[in-house]
Amino acid sequence: MDMPVSARREPLKRLRSRAIAAVGCGAIAALVVTCDMPPSFGDEYRDSSTNFIAAHSLTEPPLATDLVTPLDSLALWDWAWRGQTVDIFEYMTLDMTTYAGTGPGGTDAGLLETVNLAVNPSFSGGLTTGWSASALASISGAGTIHGSALQGTTPSATDYVYIGDTLFSDASATAHSYTLSFNATGTTGLRYIESGYFDLQTPSWSATGPSSILVSNISTGTSQVIGLTNSGVGNFVFDDVSAIRADVPATKWSMVLRLSPVDTQPSLAPGIYEFSLYVKRPxxxxxxxxxxxGDDEDYASRFVTLRMTQTTGSDVQTIAMKSYDLTALADPDVWTELTLRMPSGSNFTFDEDTETQVIELSISPMNPSAPEAGAVLIANPSLMFYIDGY
Structure with missing residues (x-):
């Protein structure tokens, strides 16, 4: 007897037990001769263009204020950082309204953004809000990198330009730490000191792209500040400031889809997969x-990171991950498909009988090794299965 191919493939061991117990097939010997075993893989598994997550189109994840939707819910797009930040600040957003119908082929697109926690990031109009100067040091908005910029002068090693909690839009009574990134010039000899540690540190300043420093233990009304001094060697200039929470793992600044074997169509099977996404600069x-x-405060993400993770109980293993440099695209203003494949010898291995999470797909609008605020348009996430390899 012929069994229909189900779009939700059952594990082979379950199919075998059902066939043996089937009524009307007679003795096992007769069953072997007269009954066809249900196929473990139907045609849909042999078509590598089948999108296993087609039913999970992009949707806006639960808000940080959502206390109803369980954390780590299956089969919905969610924030990896939800429940990790202590407070209820909206650190990332996905706007599925403004760009509806503007994706490839008229599909829906969403604006995925990591919120810049730094106030006054471009010093527009020469404003120096969030920055102060001590003793004989001085600041002004007279500097220039991209439009207006902050210019600091520290005549001696005991003078410094400093920041406190007023620079950060999410400052709260709970202390936070931040990665502060910025473009800078005049950084020769420039060092920084965190007032609680009195430890002068010399970062590896970059002349070709944003530099970054770690700012620790900032809370509302804090006396903890970070001071910048260049020991009287000219002026330094800062521009294009970005702040990201550093006390939450950088990989958590992402949107994720957590899946059990039966959460896809067809159902997930162990093996080799490809995860892809269309992106474009907003x-x-x-x-x-x-x-x-210039002084534009709308940052485009310079990187997008895709990740495929396997979960087996408490064991979480990254199977494939790649950060894509959007500044290196031939034209970042047109839709480009990013494709993540598993390295040679890697694949998903899991128990198909489980009803718990087995994989997680992750989209992050940054490079976790150099986190920076920004936004990117995304569309058409896809997960394809390669039964015979790529």
Missing amino acids: PTHFFSTDATR
Whole structure:
């Protein structure tokens, strides 16, 4: 007897037990002769263009204030950082309304953004809000990198330009730490000191792209500040400031889809997969390194990171991950498909009988090794199965 191919493939051991117990097939010997075993893989598994997550189109994840949707819910797009930040600040957003119908082929697109926690990031109009100067040091908005910029002068090693909690839009009574990124010039000899540690540190300042420093233990009304001094060696200039929470793992600044075997169509099977996504730079947004960005505060993400993770109980293993440099695209203003494949010898291995999470797909609008605020348009996430390899 012929069994229909189900779009939700059952594990082979379950199919075998059902066939043996089937009524009307007679003795096992007769069953072997007269009954066809249900196929473990139907045609849909042999078509590598089948999108296993087609039913999970992009949707706006639960808000940080959502206390009803369980954390780590299956089969919905969610924030990896939800429940990790202590407070209920909306650190990332996905706007599925503004760009509806503007994706490839008229599909829906969403604006995925990591919120810049730094106030006054471009010093527009020469404003120096969030920055102060001590003793004989001085600050002004007279500097220039991309439009207006902050210029600091520290005549001696005991003078410094400093920041406190007023620079950060999410400052709360609970202390936070931040990665502060910025473009800078005049950094020769520039060092920084965190007032609680009195430890002068010399970062590896970059002349070709954003530099970054770690700012620790900032809370509302804190006396903890970070001071910058260049020991009287000229002026230094900062521009295009970006702040990201550093006390939450950088890989958590992402949107994720957690799946059990039965959460896809067809159902998940162990093996080799490809995860892909279309991306584009949003209109009116500029990369932090764009020479023409001026005082625009709408940052475009310079990187997008895709990740495929396997979960087996408490064991979490990254099977494949890649950060894509959007500034290196031939044209970042047109839709480009990013494709993540598993390295040679890697694949998903899991128990198909489980009803718990086995994999997680992750989309992050940054490079976790150099986190920076920004936004990117995304569309058409896909997960394809390669039964015979790529």
